[in-house]
Amino acid sequence: MKIGKLRAAAFAVTAAALSVSLSACGSAGPAGSATTGDSPTMWGLTGGGQQVLQQTVDSWNKAHPDEAIKLDFFANDAYKTKVRTAVGAGQGPTFIYGWGGGVLKSYVDAGQVEDLSGFLKENPEVKDRYLPSVLKSGELDGKTYALPNNNVQPVVLYYNKDVFDKVGARPPKTWDELMALVPKFKAAGIAPFSLGGQSKWPDLMWLEYLVERIGGPDVFANIAANKPNAWSDPAVAEALARIQELVDAGGFINGFSSIAADSNADQALLYTGKAAMVLQGGWIYQGMKKDAPDFVKNGKLGYTNFPTVEGGKGDPANVVGNPSNFWSISSKATEGQKKAALDYVKSGMFTEENTQALIDSGAVPVVNGIESKLAASPDKDFLSFVYGMAKDAPSFTLSWDQALSPAQGDAMLANLDQIFLKKMTPEQFISTMNATIGK
Amino acid sequence: MALTTSTSRRVRSRQLVGSGPSAWLAAPALAFFLLFAVIPLIGVVVLSFTSWDGLGEIRFDAVSSWARVLTDPVTGNALVVTAKIMFFSFIVQAPISLLLGVFTAAGQKYRAALAVLYFVPLLLSSAAVAIAFKALLDPNFGLGPGLGLPALAQDWLGNSDLVLFVVVFVIAWQFVPFHTLIYQGGVRQIPASFYEAAQIDGAGRIQQFVNITLPQLKYTVITSSTLMVVGSLAYFDLIFVLTAGGPGYATRLLPLHMYLTGFKANDMGAASALGVILVVIGLGLALLLQRLGGKNRNASQLEGA
Numbered sequence: 239m240k241i242g243k244l245r246a247a248a249f250a251v252t253a254a255a256l257s258v259s260l261s262a263c264g265s266a267g268p269a270g271s272a273t274t275g276d277s278p279t280m281w282g283l284t285g286g287g288q289q290v291l292q293q294t295v296d297s298w299n300k301a302h303p304d305e306a307i308k309l310d311f312f313a314n315d316a317y318k319t320k321v322r323t324a325v326g327a328g329q330g331p332t333f334i335y336g337w338g339g340g341v342l343k344s345y346v347d348a349g350q351v352e353d354l355s356g357f358l359k360e361n362p363e364v365k366d367r368y369l370p371s372v373l374k375s376g377e378l379d380g381k382t383y384a385l386p387n388n389n390v391q392p393v394v395l396y397y398n399k400d401v402f403d404k405v406g407a408r409p410p411k412t413w414d415e416l417m418a419l420v421p422k423f424k425a426a427g428i429a430p431f432s433l434g435g436q437s438k439w440p441d442l443m444w445l446e447y448l449v450e451r452i453g454g455p456d457v458f459a460n461i462a463a464n465k466p467n468a469w470s471d472p473a474v475a476e477a478l479a480r481i482q483e484l485v486d487a488g489g490f491i492n493g494f495s496s497i498a499a500d501s502n503a504d505q506a507l508l509y510t511g512k513a514a515m516v517l518q519g520g521w522i523y524q525g526m527k528k529d530a531p532d533f534v535k536n537g538k539l540g541y542t543n544f545p546t547v548e549g550g551k552g553d554p555a556n557v558v559g560n561p562s563n564f565w566s567i568s569s570k571a572t573e574g575q576k577k578a579a580l581d582y583v584k585s586g587m588f589t590e591e592n593t594q595a596l597i598d599s600g601a602v603p604v605v606n607g608i609e610s611k612l613a614a615s616p617d618k619d620f621l622s623f624v625y626g627m628a629k630d631a632p633s634f635t636l637s638w639d640q641a642l643s644p645a646q647g648d649a650m651l652a653n654l655d656q657i658f659l660k661k662m663t664p665e666q667f668i669s670t671m672n673a674t675i676g677k
Numbered sequence: 678m679a680l681t682t683s684t685s686r687r688v689r690s691r692q693l694v695g696s697g698p699s700a701w702l703a704a705p706a707l708a709f710f711l712l713f714a715v716i717p718l719i720g721v722v723v724l725s726f727t728s729w730d731g732l733g734e735i736r737f738d739a740v741s742s743w744a745r746v747l748t749d750p751v752t753g754n755a756l757v758v759t760a761k762i763m764f765f766s767f768i769v770q771a772p773i774s775l776l777l778g779v780f781t782a783a784g785q786k787y788r789a790a791l792a793v794l795y796f797v798p799l800l801l802s803s804a805a806v807a808i809a810f811k812a813l814l815d816p817n818f819g820l821g822p823g824l825g826l827p828a829l830a831q832d833w834l835g836n837s838d839l840v841l842f843v844v845v846f847v848i849a850w851q852f853v854p855f856h857t858l859i860y861q862g863g864v865r866q867i868p869a870s871f872y873e874a875a876q877i878d879g880a881g882r883i884q885q886f887v888n889i890t891l892p893q894l895k896y897t898v899i900t901s902s903t904l905m906v907v908g909s910l911a912y913f914d915l916i917f918v919l920t921a922g923g924p925g926y927a928t929r930l931l932p933l934h935m936y937l938t939g940f941k942a943n944d945m946g947a948a949s950a951l952g953v954i955l956v957v958i959g960l961g962l963a964l965l966l967q968r969l970g971g972k973n974r975n976a977s978q979l980e981g982a
Contacts (some may be wrong), residue, residue, distance in 0.1 A: 287709025319940045344943070348732035376728045436834060436923065493816030495924045503815055512817060645942035656925040659837060677944075 267529040276574040278332035279583070280309045280345045283317055285647075286524050287563075290595045293314075295629075298586040305578035307333075325350050325568070332571040332579050337562045338375040339462075339641035340386055351566040352576065355381045361584055372561040372604040385583060389601035390628040392518040392559035393443045393637075396505075397540040401514045403429055409540060412449075413480065413547045420487045423514050424578050429491035431484075433658075434499025438651040439639055439657050443517050446486075446558040446638055448477035454552040455633040459574040461639050463557035469671040478657055478664035480547075485658060495659060502529060503557050517544070519559060520624050524600040527617070534617075540621060557631040560640065562604045597621065602628065619662035645677045710787045718956065724949035731943050742946030752951065754926050755934040762930055763909040765845040766852075770905055775898070777862020779890060792861070799854040809920035810847050832921055837927040842918055844928050851915065852908070854905070856901045863897030864890060903966045910959045931955050 239379045282291045288311055299306040310331075317335070319505060323343065324330040334351060336342055345351045360367045365373065367388055376384035397409055405426045410416035423430040434440040449457050454474025458469040484490070491513050497503045505522045507513040509530040516522075523541075527534045565587075567579050586592075588605050596603045600617050602624045612621045628634065639647040653670055656662035662670075693731035699946040746752050798806065813820045814833040821830030833843045871889050880888065913932045916922070922929030922937060929937070935955060939948030 268818060322731055322943065344732055346732060348730075350732060357701075386929070436920075438921075438923065472857075493830070493832035496814065496816050496832050497835075498811065498815075501815075503818060507817055541911070587795055645944055648937060652923070652926055655923055659835075659924055661925055669742045 251635070257265070257551060276572055278305070278307050278571065278575040278579045280307050280333040281317065281321060281331045281335055282309060282311050283335065283563075284311045284313050285594075286583070286599070286676060287601070290388075290592070290599055290601075292376050294586065294589070294592045297589075297591060298484050298582055301656050302578075302581070305581055307578070307582060310498075311367040325570075326515070328570050330568050330570065330571070333469075334568055334573045335387075335562060336384055336566055337636070337640040338564055340643040340647065341635050341640065342376070342384055342564070342566065343378060343599055344643070345566065345583075346378050349454050350569055350570050351383050353381050353383060354385060354567065356509050357580055357583075358382055359567075361375060362562060364584055367588055367605045369604050369629060371628065371631060375561040375636055376564050376566075376632075376669035384392060384566040386562035386604045387478050388471060388498045388563050389520075389596055390562055390604050391515060392624060392627050392631075392634070393447065393519055393544070394627075395515060395517050395544050396508060396522070397515040397542070398508055398511055398513075399540045401511050401597060402540070404428075405514075406590040406675055407435070408541045410545045412545050416545050417484070417487065417489075419514075420489045424488055428506070429509065429513040430489045430509035431491065431517060432497070432504045432516040433490045433492070434497050434518075435495035435655070435658055436497055437499035438655050439637070440504065440518065442480055442637065442639055443519075443558070443650060445474075445477055445654060446635065447517070448480055448547065450558055450633075450635060451544065451547040451552040451554070452476050452550040454550075455556060455635055458635055458638060461638075466677050467672050468675060474666045474668060478667055482664070484609045485660060486495045489556070490658075495655070509539070520602070523617070523620055525569045528602050539620075541620060553632050555627075555631055556633045556635070557627055558635040558637065560637055561628070561634050644670075645673045649674050690929050709750075713969065718937065721949045721952045723958075724945055725945050727753050727949075729945040731939075731945055738946060742944075742950045745944075746950040746954075748946045749947075751926055751929070753927055753932065755931045757779060757805050757975050758926070759910065761841060761904055762845060762912065762928075766848055766909050767843070767902065767905050769845055769849045770853055771902065774856035775848065775860050775894075777853065777857040779864050779886070781857065782861045782864035784960075792857075795854050795857055797854070798851050799858075801851070803851065803915040806851050806919050807915045811969060812918055814843065829908040835924055839920070840920060840924065840927050843918065847919060848909075850913060852905075856905065859901045859904075860894065860897055861893045867893045899966060899969065903963055906966065910955060910962070931958075965969060 264313075271378055280295065280629060282288060285479055292309065292311075295307050295309045303371055318341075321334060322341075323412060326348075330350070336345075342351070349558070352512075364385070369390070370391060372386050373382070376386065378582075390524070395409070401423075402409065405422050405428070407419055407422055410419055420430045446458075457468075457471045457473045460471070485551055491507060493499070499518075500521070503526050504516055505518065505526055506529065508516045523534075523539075526539065543554065546552075565579075567576060567583075570578065588603060588632065593603045593605060594611065595607060597608070597611055597615050597617075600621070602608075602612070602621050608625070610648065611616055615621055639651060640652065650671060653662060653667050657664070657667055695750065724735070725742055726737060726739060727735050728742060729735040739849050768853065777795060781788050781795065782925060801809075811834070812818075816822075816830050816832055816835075819830070821827060831839065834840055867890065871893070872885055875889055912930065916928055916933055917936070922930045922933045931951065932955060935951040937947050938944050938951060
């Protein structure tokens with residue numbers, strides 16, 4: 239009897255363990271309709287843009303069964319590690335999804351991605367469809383290695399209109415106004431700013447915009463160009479000091495460094511009225527549209543540009559964020575795969591249908607001449623705002639963690655975390671980061 | 678019939694003791710060990726003398742990766758964090774699992790039912806545990822605000838001084854059941870006659886525990902401690918999902934530092950050097966703990982039983 243029980247228990251344990259390990263295996267995406275070994279492969283990201291990409295590839299595969307694409311999806315962070323390992327081992331997909339910047343450079347240096355400049359010259363209509371400021375992010379030394387594939391994602395200052403009405407405040411136009419709002423909201427028991435500090439990259443948006451407003455785009459351009467001691471620019475020190483002032487004033491919600499942006503907790507604080515503002519990427523609009531449809535539909539969500547800083551050199555119209563995501567074509571792919579991939583880039587992407595699907599999802603495609611389509615969308619106010627931001631920006635700086643080499647980006651996020659926690663002074667940050675230049 | 682089988686078995690076992698099983702029996706295990714442990718280890722040692730970003734050419738670079746690793750303050754910090762987590766995990770887990778193991782080893786039904794409940798965390802994957810705790814510990818939407826208990830709404834994962842203990846707690850929550858199981862098995866092997874004799878001599882519960890249970894569990898304690906201490910060199914998935922090493926570098930212990938150096942910063946040379954350090958520390962600790970257990974480990978504990 240006892241042994242019988244034991245055996246049953248052991249069986250149950252084994253079964254549970256097996257089902258766990260089995261479920262871990264069965265996560266491959268839907269296979270394309272008629273793909274063969276010579277079909278191009280594509281790895282996309284789960285989440286916001288997944289559905290639109292799937293639809294676009296499905297309709298391409300239906301129309302071009304001979305050049306059908308095999309599409310798989312991965313989660314963001316897992317993808318970043320997986321694709322690099324796969325490309326390094328010669329097992330990468332034909333279409334390499336990317337953000338431009340430092341990672342793209344390492345692919346180019348290793349000769350892993352195709353130079354697309356010739357393709358663009360032969361097909362000027364492809365080049366002409368993109369917003370020029372966005373197309374530039376896929377270029378390196380005057381050659382194009384990556385083409386934008388979805389929507390523009392600038393960093394936006396979102397605010398909750400209800401909360402602002404309650405305390406009788408207006409969205410800040412300058413840094414001083416922003417600082418003056420902090421005690422006002424705190425007196426009303428509302429956190430001035432929500433921040434997903436545990437994820438680290440939301441911290442970076444503050445540094446990016448402050449440095450941009452104080453010193454202009456050249457400050458970071460020098461850092462990205464690996465100029466010695468580029469972090470010592472006074473704009474960086476001033477930006478870091480202002481961040482710590484804001485932390486001291488209690489500008490960020492209590493426990494901000496326990497809040498994960500991956501679980502959308504930071505935006506939830508905004509639409510539940512626990513926080514008045516949040517500085518986040520354009521993509522959280524799509525998330526809030528889904529999680530808090532009434533809040534967005536009833537016009538309670540406000541959005542504006544990052545405030546100016548008195549005496550700052552940066553043009554207030556300058557933008558930071560992710561210009562877009564990009565496709566690069568693997569140089570290790572077969573000729574057949576490459577040809578099919580370029581055909582897709584030429585006539586499968588940003589079709590009428592694809593562009594409309596992106597707009598319907600609450601995103602702004604990175605193509606010219608879509609003003610009328612945007613105006614017809616139920617999200618027209620936000621979409622036009624973002625489109626205008628991207629189109630009129632004299633400079634669009636790529637998110638620093640993407641622009642820098644992976645080693646520098648990793649160190650920067652960990653050290654910036656310490657700045658927000660006040661475990662590090664701006665001087666320490668600058669000297670630590672200067673030491674990473676060229677790595 | 679019964680008699681003959683038992684004699685023949687005894688004879689056979691005596692023969693086995695004399696000659697020992699054929700060394701060839703170890704061959705399959707040895708082959709796997711070579712293929713999946715020794716050869717990769719040699720590869721890591723070789724890689725630690727190169728510089729490689731995972732994409733381009735692997736270039737031999739003498740000791741530059743080692744110099745980089747050994748002069749990086751983050752490495753020293755990672756060692757300190759690892760030692761702290763190892764120490765606190767041991768201090769927290771060892772007494773709890775010893776007591777729970779002794780408690781659940783007794784035969785009563787309710788204890789068996791409790792033992793099954795204690796066992797549950799072991800069935801969950803570390804990633805699932807970490808995701809669940811991350812949600813529970815959220816200061817705005819987690820357990821504290823949910824239950825209306827402000828004391829639970831601390832900045833658990835964001836406060837550099839607090840986060841280490843939160844991590845130790847979650848590790849203990851997951852691994853105490855495993856060590857409880859080890860102790861439970863150990864306690865059940867202690868002959869009941871010992872306790873009977875002690876009772877006749879008038880020993881109380883605590884005296885029995887100190888004078889019989891603890892000494893009899895000596896090797897169980899060593900096994901469990903080795904697993905705890907060396908295992909804490911391998912804590913990775915749970916901490917990676919829970920804190921990703923943050924805030925700052927507060928929970929970036931050695932294995933995590935190795936992973937982030939290799940796969941986030943793409944510095945495979947330095948990551949390999951860290952891997953070698955990890956292996957050396959792990960082997961050293963395991964050896965030390967075995968030594969602590971005394972040389973003659975085959976001596977019977979059951980003499981006089």
